[in-house]
Amino acid sequence: MSGITKKLSPLTLLTTVAAISAALLTASPAPASAAQERTHMASSCGLYRDGDAAMYKNCAGANQNIFVTYWVGGNTYFCVPAGAARYVGQWRFVFRAYERGGC
Secondary structure (H helix, E strand, O other): OOOOOOOOOHHHHHHHHHHHHHHHHHOOOOOOOHHHHHHHHHOOOEEEEEOOEEEEEOOOOOOEEEEEEEOOOOOEEEEEOOOOEEEEEEOOOEEEEEEOOOO
């Protein structure tokens, strides 16, 4: 080994540090795929959003009768089987969903 070291100029050092900092600041974690998001949302119990759809998942061991209220229009009842998910309308129109016992 020759033992010779080369000293970087302040400008080269500053440029290198700036480039590394910019790369670290602009790097972002990989986005979750739509399928992963839907899987996460589908595991939720009760009312949840899947894109523009309002869904209701019954996590109980028996059928559930749910009452869905909407921002506009009439309200309605749905029977959701145990462990099933049911489409209850477009997300932007659904206000709430209430469990009303078995069906």
